[in-house]
Amino acid sequence: xxxxxxDPQALSIQEGENATMNCSYKTSINNLxxxxxxxxxxxxxxxxxxxNEREKHSGRLRVTLDTSKKSSSxxxxxxxxxxxASYFCATDxxxxxxxxxxxxxxxxxx
Amino acid sequence: xxxxxxxxxxxxxxxxNKKSLKCEQHMGHRAMYWYKQKAKKPPELxxxxxxEKLSINESxxxxxxxxxxxxxxxxxxxxxxxxxxxALYLCASSQGREEDGYTFGSGTRLTxx
Numbered sequence: 001x002x003x004x005x006x007d008p009q010a011l012s013i014q015e016g017e018n019a020t021m022n023c024s025y026k027t028s029i030n031n032l033x034x035x036x037x038x039x040x041x042x043x044x045x046x047x048x049x050x051x052n053e054r055e056k057h058s059g060r061l062r063v064t065l066d067t068s069k070k071s072s073s074x075x076x077x078x079x080x081x082x083x084x085a086s087y088f089c090a091t092d093x094x095x096x097x098x099x100x101x102x103x104x105x106x107x108x109x110x
Numbered sequence: 111x112x113x114x115x116x117x118x119x120x121x122x123x124x125x126x127n128k129k130s131l132k133c134e135q136h137m138g139h140r141a142m143y144w145y146k147q148k149a150k151k152p153p154e155l156x157x158x159x160x161x162e163k164l165s166i167n168e169s170x171x172x173x174x175x176x177x178x179x180x181x182x183x184x185x186x187x188x189x190x191x192x193x194x195x196x197a198l199y200l201c202a203s204s205q206g207r208e209e210d211g212y213t214f215g216s217g218t219r220l221t222x223x
Contacts, residue, residue, distance in 0.1 A: 033211050040219070042114075042200060043153065045211030088152055097143070097166055098212065100152035 005101055006089060012107040019076045021104040023089030024069075032065055032072050033090045033098060043088065046074075076106075084108045111136040116201050116215035124223055125191060131218045133184040133201030142184040143212070144176060145200040153200055159184060191222045 007022045023032070031050045035043040049056045049065045049072065056063045062075040076083055086105050090098040114135045123129045133142065141160045145153035157176040158166035164176065173195075175187040184201055198219055202212040 035211075035214075040198065040217075042116075042214035042216040043202075043212075045213065048211050097155050097158055099155065103152055105150075 006087070006104045008104060009102070010105045010107070012109055013079060014109050015079055015081060017079055019079050019083070019106055019108075021074045021087050021106070023072045023074070023101050025072075025089075025091045025101070026070065027093065029067075029091045029093055031092045032063075033092065034061075034063060034072075034074050035088045035090060035100075037086045037088065037103075039085075046087075079106075079108045081108050081110060112213070114201055114203055114213050114215035116199075116218050118218060119216065120219045120221075122221045122223060123188065123191065125193070127191075128187070128189045130188065131186040131199055131201075131220075133186075133215055134182055135203040135213070136182055137203065137205070137213065138181075139203035139205045139213070140181070141204045142178065143202040143204075144184070144186055145202065147198040147200055147217070149197075157186075188220075191220075193222050196221045 005024045013019050029051055031048050033048045034046045036046055037043045047058045047061050047063050049063050051067055060077045065072045072089055084107050086103045088103045089101045092098045117132045143158050144156040146156055147153040155168050156170045159178045162178045162181055173190050177185040198217045200217045201215045204212045
């Protein structure tokens with residue numbers, strides 16, 4: 001299966017701390033994307049990293065990609081209560097569809 | 111307009127009913143998608159339309175019937191559903207440019223009784 005595996009499945013941290021989530025996948029990809037989903041709502045595209053890139057930044061987000069290990073990580077710095085959500089990685093093989101990983105549920109404690 | 115709009119937001123239907131979910135985008139995106147998401151699970155791809163033509167059907171049961179009347183609209187027709195089909199149904203669109211990712215609607219929460 002192409003589906004990614006996120007690690008950890010759930011993460012609780014204090015507000016202001018950094019949160020790191022990992023994603024592993026099984027086959028070669030064109031790009032890897034990260035999405036956020038607030039409870040019961042639609043998904044929001046956060047950031048995309050191409051297969052020939054190793055690191056990318058967007059605001060408080062930092063994404064890394066290691067194609068040799070077929071893994072990616074998402075770092076959220078200086079976490080806020082509003083960051084509480086589920087985070088999914090999604091892999092794109094350029095076949096007109098993206099496949100989502102199982103997700104990490106992040107809870108920011110006040 | 112940078113949104114994908116889904117209606118209705120909530121739907122309760124009986125197993126003998128026929129209903130439709132609607133999705134609309136006015137961003138000129140060439141691809142539209144239906145995903146199904148069960149509680150605490152990732153979204154699962156159901157259908158992909160590219161330039162108004164069905165390009166991918168992920169072996170979805172025939173009780174789900176997609177339709178793309180034009181480049182802005184995507185419907186999902188439902189008939190004779192089962193209680194296990196209860197889920198959040200998400201519509202998404204994309205321009206096909208990598209850096210844009212997908213734009214998702216807020217979903218329709220479907221309950222089959």
